[in-house]
Amino acid sequence: MRLAFALCLIAAPVLAEDVKPVPDGEGFSLMQEGAKLVLRGLMTEMEPTLDEMGKALSEMEPALRELGPKFQQLIAMIDNFKNYDAPEMLPNGDIIIRRNAPLLPKPDFLPGPNGEVEL
Numbered sequence: 001m002r003l004a005f006a007l008c009l010i011a012a013p014v015l016a017e018d019v020k021p022v023p024d025g026e027g028f029s030l031m032q033e034g035a036k037l038v039l040r041g042l043m044t045e046m047e048p049t050l051d052e053m054g055k056a057l058s059e060m061e062p063a064l065r066e067l068g069p070k071f072q073q074l075i076a077m078i079d080n081f082k083n084y085d086a087p088e089m090l091p092n093g094d095i096i097i098r099r100n101a102p103l104l105p106k107p108d109f110l111p112g113p114n115g116e117v118e119l
Helices: 002-016 026-078
Strands: none
């Protein structure tokens, strides 16, 4: 952000001078070069932060691999997040998530080809 501000301050005196007509096609390339300079500046400022984030993710990778199958089981049980209220913490520290939509019972039987049910 500081780099972009500095570029704007540097460009201000240039804009105050007489403007020469730019031949067709050169104006766009000047804009491209300016955009490249700004993006390079942003990348150099962000590079240390991105490196730290990559290191943190590589350290967490084993734990995430172990959590994957358990998370898939949890998602299969939940069905749809819209059917639940926000989590609540009870005074004893337990966390409870209430279902706001009734759970439809699964039938114990399978109907026959014509819809008949054997009792």
